[in-house]
Amino acid sequence: MAYYARKTAGFIVTLLLVSLVTFAVFQILPGDPATAILGVDADPVQIEQLRHEIGADQPLPQRFLNWAAGVLRGDLGASYQYRQPVAKLISGGLSVTVSLAVFSLALTVLIGIPTGLWLARHGKKLYAAPVTFLSQLGLSVPAFCMSIVLIEIFSVQLRWLPSMGYTPWAQSPLKCLQSLLLPALAISFGSSAVLIRYVRASVSQQEGELYVRTAKSKGAAPGRVMWGHVLRNSLIPVLTIFGMLVTDVLGGSIIIENVFSLPGIGRLISTSIATRDLPLIQGLVLYLAGIVVVCNFVVDILYSVIDPRIRLK
Amino acid sequence: MKAFSENLRRALCGLLILALAVSLTGCASEKVESSSGVSSEPKVVRINTTADPDSLDPWRSAASDTEAIFHNVFEGLCLYDSDGNIIPGLAESWEISKDGKTYTFHLRKDVTFHNGKKFTSADVLYSYNQLTGLSGGEPLTKKFSMIESIEAPDETTFVAHLNAPSAAFLSLAVMAVLPEGYEEQATQPVGTGPFRFVEYTPSQRIVLEKNGDYYGKGKGDDPGRMAQVDRVEVYIMDDTAAVVSALRSGQLDIAAILDAEDAKVLEGEFDIYNSPQNMVQSLFLNHKAAPFDDVRVRKAVSYAINQQEIVDGVFGGYATPLPSNFSPVMAAYYNDSLEGTYEYNVEQAKALLKEAGYENGFFMTITVPANYQKHIDTAQVIAQQLAAVGIDAKIELIEWASWLDDVYKNASYQSTIVGLSGKLDPDSVLGRYESTYASNFFHFANEEYDELISAARVELDDEKRIEEYKRCQEILTEEAAAVYLTDPNLIVACRKDLKGFTFYPVTFYDFSSLRYE
Numbered sequence: 001m002a003y004y005a006r007k008t009a010g011f012i013v014t015l016l017l018v019s020l021v022t023f024a025v026f027q028i029l030p031g032d033p034a035t036a037i038l039g040v041d042a043d044p045v046q047i048e049q050l051r052h053e054i055g056a057d058q059p060l061p062q063r064f065l066n067w068a069a070g071v072l073r074g075d076l077g078a079s080y081q082y083r084q085p086v087a088k089l090i091s092g093g094l095s096v097t098v099s100l101a102v103f104s105l106a107l108t109v110l111i112g113i114p115t116g117l118w119l120a121r122h123g124k125k126l127y128a129a130p131v132t133f134l135s136q137l138g139l140s141v142p143a144f145c146m147s148i149v150l151i152e153i154f155s156v157q158l159r160w161l162p163s164m165g166y167t168p169w170a171q172s173p174l175k176c177l178q179s180l181l182l183p184a185l186a187i188s189f190g191s192s193a194v195l196i197r198y199v200r201a202s203v204s205q206q207e208g209e210l211y212v213r214t215a216k217s218k219g220a221a222p223g224r225v226m227w228g229h230v231l232r233n234s235l236i237p238v239l240t241i242f243g244m245l246v247t248d249v250l251g252g253s254i255i256i257e258n259v260f261s262l263p264g265i266g267r268l269i270s271t272s273i274a275t276r277d278l279p280l281i282q283g284l285v286l287y288l289a290g291i292v293v294v295c296n297f298v299v300d301i302l303y304s305v306i307d308p309r310i311r312l313k
Numbered sequence: 314m315k316a317f318s319e320n321l322r323r324a325l326c327g328l329l330i331l332a333l334a335v336s337l338t339g340c341a342s343e344k345v346e347s348s349s350g351v352s353s354e355p356k357v358v359r360i361n362t363t364a365d366p367d368s369l370d371p372w373r374s375a376a377s378d379t380e381a382i383f384h385n386v387f388e389g390l391c392l393y394d395s396d397g398n399i400i401p402g403l404a405e406s407w408e409i410s411k412d413g414k415t416y417t418f419h420l421r422k423d424v425t426f427h428n429g430k431k432f433t434s435a436d437v438l439y440s441y442n443q444l445t446g447l448s449g450g451e452p453l454t455k456k457f458s459m460i461e462s463i464e465a466p467d468e469t470t471f472v473a474h475l476n477a478p479s480a481a482f483l484s485l486a487v488m489a490v491l492p493e494g495y496e497e498q499a500t501q502p503v504g505t506g507p508f509r510f511v512e513y514t515p516s517q518r519i520v521l522e523k524n525g526d527y528y529g530k531g532k533g534d535d536p537g538r539m540a541q542v543d544r545v546e547v548y549i550m551d552d553t554a555a556v557v558s559a560l561r562s563g564q565l566d567i568a569a570i571l572d573a574e575d576a577k578v579l580e581g582e583f584d585i586y587n588s589p590q591n592m593v594q595s596l597f598l599n600h601k602a603a604p605f606d607d608v609r610v611r612k613a614v615s616y617a618i619n620q621q622e623i624v625d626g627v628f629g630g631y632a633t634p635l636p637s638n639f640s641p642v643m644a645a646y647y648n649d650s651l652e653g654t655y656e657y658n659v660e661q662a663k664a665l666l667k668e669a670g671y672e673n674g675f676f677m678t679i680t681v682p683a684n685y686q687k688h689i690d691t692a693q694v695i696a697q698q699l700a701a702v703g704i705d706a707k708i709e710l711i712e713w714a715s716w717l718d719d720v721y722k723n724a725s726y727q728s729t730i731v732g733l734s735g736k737l738d739p740d741s742v743l744g745r746y747e748s749t750y751a752s753n754f755f756h757f758a759n760e761e762y763d764e765l766i767s768a769a770r771v772e773l774d775d776e777k778r779i780e781e782y783k784r785c786q787e788i789l790t791e792e793a794a795a796v797y798l799t800d801p802n803l804i805v806a807c808r809k810d811l812k813g814f815t816f817y818p819v820t821f822y823d824f825s826s827l828r829y830e
Contacts, residue, residue, distance in 0.1 A: 030715040031712070031715050032717070035718065035721070035722060036713070037376075039367065039375060039376045039377075039717075040717070040752070041376065041377055043375065043455050043456060044752075045451075045452055045453065045455045046373065046454060049451065050373065082515045083499050083500070084515065089515060092515075151558045155558060155561075155564070159563060163562055163564065164550065164555055164564055166517065258552060259552065259555060260555070261517075261549075261555055263515065263517040267516045268516065271516055274684075274712070274713060274714060
């Protein structure tokens with residue numbers, strides 16, 4: 001029990017430290033939110049008014065305490081720039097970013113695993129050269145470059161798919177998929193190339209193992225050897241890579257959002273920093289840090305459930 | 314084995330992040346757009362803007378990009394036409410007393426707000442009470458400090474008593490009049506304009522819709538200010554490349570704020586319009602920072618700069634060189650006799666530097682906001698030109714929010730390149746150099762100048778006022794208060810079947826003039 005209590009305490013302290021540090025960093029950074037939002041044409045009275053409305057005229061420690069007290073009540077405060085609850089803005093942004101990430105990962109798997117398997121079999125043949133070349137290209141071309149190429153082909157020339165904006169799933173599932181297809185392709189072009197390489201290498205390695213020789217020599221059909229033996233074994237390391245790709249894709253989608261003007265977390269992060277929108281930045285940091293910390297926390301707990309010896313360490 | 318379990322841990326972590334995030338987005342509620350249910354295809358115009366509005370409440374907004382869109386939604390007692398002349402708005406006429414201190418506005422009787430409320434003098438009274446703080450409470454702006462008292466003798470008359478004559482008062486009376494007692498301006502704004510507000514999705518888009526009940530229909534076939542399209546969607550996009558491809562792929566009908574290179578790409582397929590935008594882009598100098606406290610050095614730098622090279626090199630020809638802190642787009646007040654005062658002349662520059670004791674040049678820093686590529690490009694051209702007279706200029710890029718704090722607010726800089734945009738009244742442009750002006754970040758101080766600015770403010774004789782403002786420009790040029798560069802033209806690309814795009818001397822996209830042909 002003490003183990004869980006210790007972990008929970010660590011979890012809370014981490015979040016507290018993260019928010020304190022962000023808060024402090026934004027005090028050191030020059031730039032006043034009211035001036036940043038209203039710009040050079042603002043009347044001094046307007047700036048004072050806004051500073052007052054958003055509470056920027058209160059002393060520092062009090063602002064932090066107010067904010068922290070709000071968080072404890074489950075209230076992340078309101079954004080300076082958008083005058084909307086931070087929680088609502090974040091969940092709105094997250095729905096875009098996560099839809100994009102899920103879609104990209106699905107494409108990554110759909111492209112990566114079959115191609116990897118195929119290449120493991122036929123990779124040395126001449127007719128496989130274009131596929132190998134494309135996957136090499138995927139590794140070397142950054143996603144935003146790919147985006148520009150895709151936009152030029154599918155939006156500007158063919159006019160099949162939109163290059164900007166986002167339609168929520170609830171409004172029109174088809175339009176939602178359309179608005180996400182190009183950005184997801186741009187992201188998965190690179191990430192599926194990574195997956196292809198791992199699948200291919202892993203399958204090739206497994207095929208050289210002794211158990212494959214045994215299976216073959218006892219007369220198992222090549223398909224059965226592949227699906228029943230090799231694939232299962234080679235997917236274990238691939239699964240690990242996939243877990244890392246998830247983080248890559250989430251990170252990559254933040255850049256791609258700007259190229260496709262998608263209103264996701266990436267755009268929230270960049271605009272909130274530019275306008276010194278402290279509540280929104282704090283909320284975003286807390287959210288992202290919270291997700292990471294919660295995941296680590298759950299994994300720790302899971303480990304200890306699976307292997308009770310860990311608790312004693 | 315250890316490495317494997319570490320990897321497994323990471324993999325599990327990644328998957329959990331994903332699962333958690335997916336479950337969280339399930340909670341995000343999405344508003345379903347209501348379809349208008351019109352049988353014929355609605356006419357929609359889609360346009361871009363660069364930034365989120367600073368506030369949907371016009372009294373709390375200051376950004377010109379916000380005004381550019383929302384001036385279609387809100388109206389004041391007065392409006393302005395495309396030449397910057399003040400024309401009747403919610404007030405169909407007005408009288409000014411002989412002493413210039415009493416303004417009597419006769420209001421229109423046929424106006425309703427977008428929420429269905431009838432417009433009367435009570436709304437004007439409420440609006441000006443809020444703006445001036447006369448009913449108690451803090452004023453929302455300093456602009457109306459000349460108002461001493463206000464009254465509404467009947468439903469269609471509004472009277473403002475000023476404490477002194479004010480030449481700028483009518484051009485300030487373009488300020489939005491809002492319905493009395495309506496509290497939702499910041500989220501669901503309500504005005505009287507030709508377009509009504511529909512929705513705003515942060516960092517995505519703003520949607521406006523035709524106000525079918527608008528009063529401003531012209532006579533006969535003339536649509537007046539009545540909207541000729543049904544809906545306007547304004548997309549918030551900060552990447553110009555994205556704007557260009559959105560236009561080329563038919564996702565935008567108008568693309569505003571383009572670069573010259575983009576305009577060249579789009580030329581054949583689209584109509585390109587461009588016009589000076591009443592902005593003054595300058596190399597501003599801090600008069601309290603040596604060596605710019607010496608007028609000879611400021612003049613030397615002015616002579617050392619080749620404006621045409623900036624116009625051509627940075628703006629691809631789409632910019633207007635400026636002799637002083639004033640754009641020719643405000644034609645009536647513009648002092649064209651100053652053109653060519655500092656013709657590019659390296660010898661003259663060197664001579665002046667020698668006279669000031671900087672024969673071997675000096676080192677200077679140009680602080681440039683990092684988010685304005687054109688200003689950065691300009692800085693690079695200038696640094697090269699200055700090198701020719703022995704001045705070693707270092708470019709320092711700074712984030713916009715930091716620029717506002719360090720340069721604009723605290724004036725801790727040596728020189729900077731930025732564009733200051735003008736408003737309808739010359740006072741908003743030239744008043745920036747008044748020694749008492751709060752954001753006089755140049756630290757410019759000149760007695761004659763201050764007197765002229767104060768005099769022009771209360772001068773009701775237009776001709777005298779014009780002379781005063783022309784003299785102000787002359788002083789700025791004589792003193793080389795800053796190194797004046799250009800007014801970068803606003804470049805707009807428009808679908809060929811979409812006509813009527815009109816430029817104004819302030820940033821305003823007049824959606825009511827747009828029509829499909």
